[in-house]
Amino acid sequence: DTGVSQNPRHKITKRGQNVTFRCDPISEHNRLYWYRQTLGQGPEFLTYFQNEAQLEKSRLLSDRFSAERPKGSFSTLEIQRTEQGDSAMYLCASSPSQGAGEAFFGQGTRLTVV
Amino acid sequence: QQQVKQSPQSLIVQKGGISIINCAYENTAFDYFPWYQQFPGKGPALLIAIRPDVSEKKEGRFTISFNKSAKQFSLHIMDSQPGDSATYFCAASPLYAGNMLTFGGGTRLMVKP
Numbered sequence: 001d002t003g004v005s006q007n008p009r010h011k012i013t014k015r016g017q018n019v020t021f022r023c024d025p026i027s028e029h030n031r032l033y034w035y036r037q038t039l040g041q042g043p044e045f046l047t048y049f050q051n052e053a054q055l056e057k058s059r060l061l062s063d064r065f066s067a068e069r070p071k072g073s074f075s076t077l078e079i080q081r082t083e084q085g086d087s088a089m090y091l092c093a094s095s096p097s098q099g100a101g102e103a104f105f106g107q108g109t110r111l112t113v114v
Numbered sequence: 115q116q117q118v119k120q121s122p123q124s125l126i127v128q129k130g131g132i133s134i135i136n137c138a139y140e141n142t143a144f145d146y147f148p149w150y151q152q153f154p155g156k157g158p159a160l161l162i163a164i165r166p167d168v169s170e171k172k173e174g175r176f177t178i179s180f181n182k183s184a185k186q187f188s189l190h191i192m193d194s195q196p197g198d199s200a201t202y203f204c205a206a207s208p209l210y211a212g213n214m215l216t217f218g219g220g221t222r223l224m225v226k227p
Contacts, residue, residue: 004157033213042120042203042217043158056214091157095213103148103213105157 002026004106006092012112013082020078021109025094032075033103034067035091036060043091049075050097082113117141118206120218127225133191135221137204140185144206148215149178149189152201161202162189165209194225 005024013019025032030051035043046065048056051072061067064082069075079086089108120137127133137147148163164171164178164187171178177190191198201222205215 031213035215040220042118042205042220043215045214045216048214093157093213102160102163103215105150105159107155107157 004092004094004104006090006106006109008109009107010110010112012114015082015084015113017082018078018080019082019111020076021090021092021111023075023077023092023106024073025075025092026104028096029094029104030072030097031095032069033093033095034075034077035093035105037089037091037108038087046077079111082111084113087111087113118204118216118218120204120221122221123219124222125224127194127223129194129196129225129227131194131225133194133198133223133225134188135202135204135223136186136188137206137218138184138186139206139216141206141208141216142185143208144216145209146207147178147180147187148205149176150203150205150217152203152220158203191223194223196225196227199223199225 007022032049034046037043047067049069064080067077091108093103093105095103118139149161150158151161152158162173162176166182175192180187201220204218207215
């Protein structure tokens with residue numbers, strides 16, 4: 001399967017704990033995106049990488065959130081001091097670098113903060 | 115403000131009927147308009163996309179109609195099938211921003227056999 005892979009699929013954590021999610025994009029895709037989707041809502045853009053450079057960050061991305069994409073390959077999204085409001089599906093997508101090519105989404109990581 | 119408004123929130127259609135979902139946007143910088151289909155527990159999957167240089171695009175049973183002056187676009191699903199039952203999202207972005215998409219709120223479609 002050469003699609004976008006996200007791990008873990010599910011994560012339950014206690015409030016105040018730190019969590020980290022991983023995304024492996026389609027290998028030839030230079031662009032990588034993180035979105036957050038709450039129940040019954042559309043995905044909301046969080047941040048975007050072109051290769052290893054983080055080019056855009058949404059105002060939604062508080063200081064407790066940090067994303068990296070070392071060497072322009074996989075990416076990690078870390079949430080520090082989790083809050084109940086962080087409970088959501090975290091989606092990763094990748095696309096080619098030319099224009100608005102099709103964005104392929106992973107199946108997401110569902111985070112539940114208890 | 116970057117916002118995409120989608121309607122209806124839910125839709126029930128008989129098998130063989132036409133499903134119509136509408137979206138409106140405000141940001142005139144938007145020039146890429148995709149539609150995504152999402153099944154429970156899955157990530158969104160691109161169905162069809164349009165750029166504002168055309169007013170309509172058709173792929174199989176799916177058609178996007180685009181009205182640039184009204185800043186509206188819609189998805190038509192012809193001959194709707196039970197397998198089309200899913201949540202549909204419209205989205206928009208400026209072309210220069212690739213897939214930094216602004217999504218609508220979604221439409222939950224149920225196609226009754």
